[in-house]
Amino acid sequence: MRTLSTTYRSRTKGNWTLAALLLGGLGLALLFGLVAVTGSPLMVGLAAAMIVGPLLLLVPELTIWVLLIVGLVLGILTGSPKFSKLAWGASLLSMLLLPPALINMMWSKERRLPTFMKLAVLFLVYAVLATAVRWYSLGEFIAGFKRYFQAFGLMLALSLIVFPPEAYERWKKFLLVVALLQFPFAAFELFVLVPMRGGLAHGSDATDVVAGTFGANLDGGSPNAVMVMYLFIAVGFLFARWRAGLLKTGRLLLLTAICMAPLGMGETKIAVVMLPLVGLSLLRKDLMKAPLRYLPALLGMALVTMALGYIYVVVMMKSTPAEVIATSLRYNMGDQGYSAGMVLNRYTSMTFWFGRQGDDMVSFLIGNGLGSSFSSLTSNGHMALKYLNYGINMTAISTLLWDVGMIGCLLFVGILVSAWFAAGRLHNEVSDPGVKADALAIQAAIVLFGLGLVYADSIVNLVSLEIVVALVLGYLAYLMNVHGLLRTKVAVSAQVPRYA
Incomplete structure (x- = not known):
């Protein structure tokens, strides 16, 4: 009797399980059918994420691959209204990396967080607590948290999850491919999209659309400066490896030429500032030892900078250097707004914060909450609404000051400063020439982040x-771990291959 009873219960339990699976499958089929009828790419993507998400959660390396492709290659689609929410996909993928990264942090002794990563975690906790104290609304908090920390999971995953060294080599090669891809995409945008916005005669209003794979927006506001920064970071890594004897001169010149070509296709004047910063950051140690020996390199860098300036000022803007400098100073640091519809500029956006928040000690120290200063055509934070069309979120510094106050701003800047010194320590304490080269390139990248x-x-x-920042800082933490700078229990061998 006991056997029969047990068999009956087992079969009944199995039947109920089968019925639940069938009902669940029927429900999902119905849901996906309704979603498909909407024809919304966003809704279809979210529905697919319900299935793909849990699978990616179990395979962090695959998640990183998908994240890199969505964030750095498919970003060109974000300029289209239909795919404008694609960035949410990258954010969700990064969030999927948080659980395995945190599990490794709690249970594994093979990876530890360097000081700059601890500051990053502290900044996240502080930002949430400060927002709770200065609470405005759930929607503003969620949107603000997403914008600030949408690549945080990627950064922690690269730092804490024990990926094989070969995975990092594959990712680095892919990131070089992304840099090379900017040339054909930028050329397409120059010859196809720029004429749709009025042609070169309209100056930056038209060439603003040249942003490579980082998102060409025909309505304006394309992140072309992000493309330029990414290209300079890539060239910085190539140059540092060439300087260490890991890359042949011919290959360096070819790859650098392809990477630099998009810089002359769009009017991104900040490039004439970025180039000397990267060059001096990479050569500073050599210049201190033998300044005359590297004088030709400085002259070459000066000539390229002058060539870029000529393209931007004379060819595209049809102006003179003196006139452009005077105009730039006026709308960046003077009393003129950055654009016709904006009261503030890059400098006054920071001084304006002090004038409005200096007397309120709570707001001065901890800000007004994540997302409070955000402003766009579709949504505004409560402080942005209070100062509508002022442009209080013009820069990252002004945004940080309004959202998380002076304490949060100093914490965020401290992350970059600490990372820069950590890269210097890596360069000084590790003998591997490839690692030393990467450490110098990382420092150059951090200088650009500071700019x-x-x-x-x-x-x-x-x-x-944010993905680019996460990659640089996550890779730095990885190098510090595998080379024993964080006194990890197990150091993974990571030989840097020599490129022919």
Whole structure:
């Protein structure tokens, strides 16, 4: 009797399980059918994520691949209204990397967080707590949190999950391919999209659309400066490896020429500032030892900078250097707004914050909550609504000050400063020439991130740039772990291959 009873219960349980699976499958089929009828790419993508998401959660390496493709290659689709929410896909993929990264942090002894990563985690916790104290609405918090931390999972995953060294080599090669892809995409945008916006005669209003795979928007506001920054970072890594004897001169010149070509296709004047910063950052140690030996390199860098300036000023803007400098100073640091519909500029957006928040000690120290200063055509934070069309979120610094206050702003800047010194320590303490080269290139990239803080709000708003920052800092943490700088229990061998 007991056997029969047990068999009956087992069969009944199996039947109920089968029935539940059938009902669940029927429900999902109905749901996907209704979603398909809507014809909305966003809804279809979210429905697909319900199935794909849990699978990617189990395979972090595959998740990173999908994230890199969506964030750095398919970003060109974000300029289309139909695919404008594609960035949410990259954000969700990054979030999927958080659980395995945190599990490794708690249970594994093979990876530890360097100081700059600890500051990043502290910044996240602080930003959430500060927002709770200065609470405005759930919607504003969710949108603000997403914008600030949409690549945070990727950064932690690269730092804490024990991926094989070969995975990092494959990712680095892919990132070089992404840099090379900017040339054909930028050429397409120059010859096809720029004429649709009035041609070169309209100056930056037309050439603004040249942004490679980072998102060409025909309505304006394309992140062309992010493309330029990415290309300079790629060239920085190539040059550092050539300097270390890991890359032949011919290959360096070819790859650099392809990477630099898009810089002359769009009017991104910040390039004439980025180039000397990257060059001096990479050569500073050599210049201190033998300045005359590297004088030709400095002259070459100066000539390229002058050539870019000539293209931007004379060819595209039909102006003179003196006139462009005077105009740029006026709408960047003077009393003129950055654009016709904006009261503030890059400099006054920061001084305006001090004038409005300096007397309110709570707001001065901890801000007004994540998302409070965000402003766009479709949504505005409550502080942005209060100062509508002022442009209080003009730069990352002003955005941080309004959202998380002076404490949060200093924490965020501290992440970059700490990472820069960590890369210097890596360069000084590791003998591997490839690692030393990468450490110098990482420092050059961090210098560009620092420039980005006062140039635009992209570093705390745009998923493509946040992915680039996460890659650089995550890779730095990985190198520090595998080379024993964090006193990890197990150091994974990571030989850097020599490229012919």
